[in-house]
Amino acid sequence: MGKMEGKVALITGGASGLGAEDARVLAREGAKVVVTDMQGDLGRAVAAEVDGLFLEHDVRDEARWHEVVAETIKAYGRLDTLVNNAGLVRFGTIEALPYDEFRLQVDVMLGGTFLGCQAALPHMSKDGSGAIINMASVGGMKGISTIPAYAGAKAGVIGMTRSIAIHCREQGNRIRCNSIAPGGIVTPMTAQALAQLPQDAAGLDQIQNFGMGQPIDIANMVLYLACDDGRHITGTNIVIDNGETAG
Numbered sequence: 001m002g003k004m005e006g007k008v009a010l011i012t013g014g015a016s017g018l019g020a021e022d023a024r025v026l027a028r029e030g031a032k033v034v035v036t037d038m039q040g041d042l043g044r045a046v047a048a049e050v051d052g053l054f055l056e057h058d059v060r061d062e063a064r065w066h067e068v069v070a071e072t073i074k075a076y077g078r079l080d081t082l083v084n085n086a087g088l089v090r091f092g093t094i095e096a097l098p099y100d101e102f103r104l105q106v107d108v109m110l111g112g113t114f115l116g117c118q119a120a121l122p123h124m125s126k127d128g129s130g131a132i133i134n135m136a137s138v139g140g141m142k143g144i145s146t147i148p149a150y151a152g153a154k155a156g157v158i159g160m161t162r163s164i165a166i167h168c169r170e171q172g173n174r175i176r177c178n179s180i181a182p183g184g185i186v187t188p189m190t191a192q193a194l195a196q197l198p199q200d201a202a203g204l205d206q207i208q209n210f211g212m213g214q215p216i217d218i219a220n221m222v223l224y225l226a227c228d229d230g231r232h233i234t235g236t237n238i239v240i241d242n243g244e245t246a247g
C-alpha cells in the first residue's frame with residue numbers, strides 16, 4: 001500500500017519542474033493529485049500522466065483559490081496536502097530591479113502562499129493527515145545580491161510557515177505546516193536563469209561549487225512531509241542544498 005493512499009494533494013505550479021515531480025511521486029504513492037498552474041497545456045499533460053485533475057489558476061487570484069479548493073473537494077471528497085510551489089525568479093540588484101518586478105515575485109511566492117493557506121486551511125483534513133508544504137529557497141536564508149526580491153519573498157515564506165504551524169497547533173487541528181529550502185535544482189527555471197546570466201554573476205559560483213540537485217531530491221521530502229512518516233514535524237524549514245548553507 002502506498003504512503004499516500006486515501007489522501008488528496010493539491011500542487012500549485014505543478015506543470016513544470018519541482019511541482020510536476022511532486023505530482024508524480026505523490027500519485028505513485030497513491031494520492032489523488034490536483035495540479036494547478038497558469039500553463040494550461042503542460043499542466044494538463046502532467047495531470048493526465050498522474051491520472052489527476054488539472055485546474056488553471058494564477059496563485060495571485062484570491063477568488064479562484066476558493067474555487068480551486070471547492071473543485072478539489074468536489075472531485076475527490078477531501079484535501080490532505082497543499083504544496084505551495086508556484087514560483088518565478090527575476091534577476092536584478094537592489095539598484096537595478098524595477099519595483100513591479102519586486103511586486104511580481106512577492107505577490108506570486110509570498111502572496112500566493114498566503115492565499116493558498118488561507119483558502120485551504122478551513123477545508124483540510126484535521127485528523128492528522130493534513131499537511132501544508134511551502135516551497136522556500138536557500139535564497140530566503142542567505143543573501144544573494146542578484147535576487148533581493150526573490151530572497152525577500154522566500155524569507156517571508158519561511159517566517160509565515162512557522163506562524164501558520166503555531167496557529168494550527170493552538171487550534172489543536174493537527175495540520176502540519178513546513179517549508180523546504182532547496183539549493184540549485186535542475187528545472188526549466190534554473191536552465192533559463194543559467195542561460196541568461198553572465199558567467200561571473202554573483203551566486204553562480206555557489207551553485208557550481210555545490211552541484212545541482214534533481215527534482216526527485218525535493219519530491220522525496222515533499223512525500224515525507226505529506227505522509228505519516230512526517231507526522232511529528234511541523235513549523236520547520238528543511239534545507240536540501242548539498243551543504244550550500246552549512247558554513
Ligand SMILES: NC(=O)c1ccc[n+]([C@@H]2O[C@H](COP(=O)([O-])OP(=O)(O)OC[C@H]3O[C@@H](n4cnc5c(N)ncnc54)[C@H](O)[C@@H]3O)[C@@H](O)[C@H]2O)c1
Nearest residue numbers: 013016017018038058059085086087137182184185187189
Ligand atoms: N529550481 C531550483 O533551483 C529552486 C531552488 C529553490 C527554490 N525553488 C522554488 O521551487 C518552486 C518551483 O520552481 P521550479 O524550479 O520547478 O520552476 P519552474 O519554472 O520549472 O516551475 C514553476 C511553475 O510555477 C508556475 N507559476 C509561475 N507563476 C505562477 C502563478 N502566478 N500562478 C500559478 N503558477 C505559476 C509556472 O508556470 C511553472 O509551471 C518555485 O517556488 C521556486 O522558487 C526552485
